[in-house]
Amino acid sequence: MKKWIAQGYGQGEGAAYRPFFHVRDVPSKGRSAIVEGLKTGRVHHYLSDIEYHHHILAEFSTNVVDIREQYALLPWEETQEIARDLEIAHPMYPSTKTPLVMTSDLVLTLKNNGLAVISVKYSTDVEGADGNQERTLEKLRIEQEYWKRRGVPWVLSTEKDICVLRAKNLAILRTAMVSCEIDSVMAHLREFVVIFQKKWEPHKTLSCILLETGETLGLSLDVAFCLFGRAVWLRRLPVDLDVRIDHFVPVNLVWN
Incomplete structure (x- = not known):
């Protein structure tokens, strides 16, 4: 020692x-x-x-x-x-x-x-x-x-003193922050955020919004999800992180 x-x-x-x-x-x-x-x-x-x-x-x-x-x-x-x-x-x-x-x-x-x-x-x-x-x-x-x-x-x-769901959501999206492959499309981030917010509706699943946003920008679903992850981590998208983030459920945006 x-x-x-x-x-x-x-x-x-x-x-x-x-x-x-x-x-x-x-x-x-x-x-x-x-x-x-x-x-x-x-x-x-x-x-x-x-x-x-x-x-x-x-x-x-x-x-x-x-x-x-x-x-x-x-x-x-x-x-x-x-x-x-x-x-x-x-x-x-x-x-x-x-x-x-x-x-x-x-x-x-x-x-x-x-x-x-x-x-x-x-x-x-x-x-x-x-x-x-x-x-x-x-x-x-x-x-x-x-x-x-x-x-x-x-x-x-302990686990009782933090929002474990928030941590799990951030962990899922964190992959986009360490993925070098996504760096080449970072130029689309600002436009991605604008279009994502326009496409967003309370009943739409995350996957649906990402598909529509990706189609507008000519990006695949995987790339759109990575941009979504970066947008959340960089605080460009006001996502409610205390609600489960999943492709097949609606995503909540917290408007100021």
């Missing part, structure tokens, strides 16, 4: 940041995710769907400029000191007496250069009173105190 610390894992910022843990290093809960960051230009590593959903929402936020996952709480000795002060057993590496390097799930840099830290857990991991949940809460207390000493806002967030 000292070698990882010396090599800068879990430290730094922006494109140069490297998470302390990678997907290959630790067991994941559910599906893990390795994704190309839209804000950072680097690869991000997430160990569960709920971590990935929080990442998606942070990427879509206009107030977030940098996202660092699996951020190491250094110096290593400080969390051990906090654990002693709180009379909590510090986590150890399995089958050893070596103190674990503790990490925070997401450290967000905001537009005002401030920080916000999110510890992401499934609600089942922190609700209830069995031994596993109690132990998880103890470790969270160490993390919370670490950031409190630095005057940095820290929150615990």
Whole structure:
């Protein structure tokens, strides 16, 4: 672990940041995710769907400029000191007496250069009173105190604290943001948005609107869907993201 610390894992910022843990290093809960960051230009590593959903929402936020996952709480000795002060057993590496390097799930840099830290857990991991949940809460207390000493806002967030449907909708549309093939038709984006809004009617399915818009511009349905995804992510189309986005159901536009 000292070698990882010396090599800068879990430290730094922006494109140069490297998470302390990678997907290959630790067991994941559910599906893990390795994704190309839209804000950072680097690869991000997430160990569960709920971590990935929080990442998606942070990427879509206009107030977030940098996202660092699996951020190491250094110096290593400080969390051990906090654990002693709180009379909590510090986590150890399995089958050893070596103190674990503790990490925070997401450290967000905001537009005002401030920080916000999110510890992401499934609600089942922190609700209830069995031994596993109690132990998880103890470790969270160490993390919370670490950031409190630095005057940095820290929150615990579960799937109950976010709109998971919004995150899933954005994840579906996010493919268009990382697809280089769509770059060649980006010149049509402004016209696409205008025509899409003209073709839109409350009862029309998304597929129907995309077909009509694509036909007007001479674009295939797949390309039209990619432009739709980019338009939403770039906030050119006022789509209600809290309603399921699907080709075969109407799409809601939120008019200001």
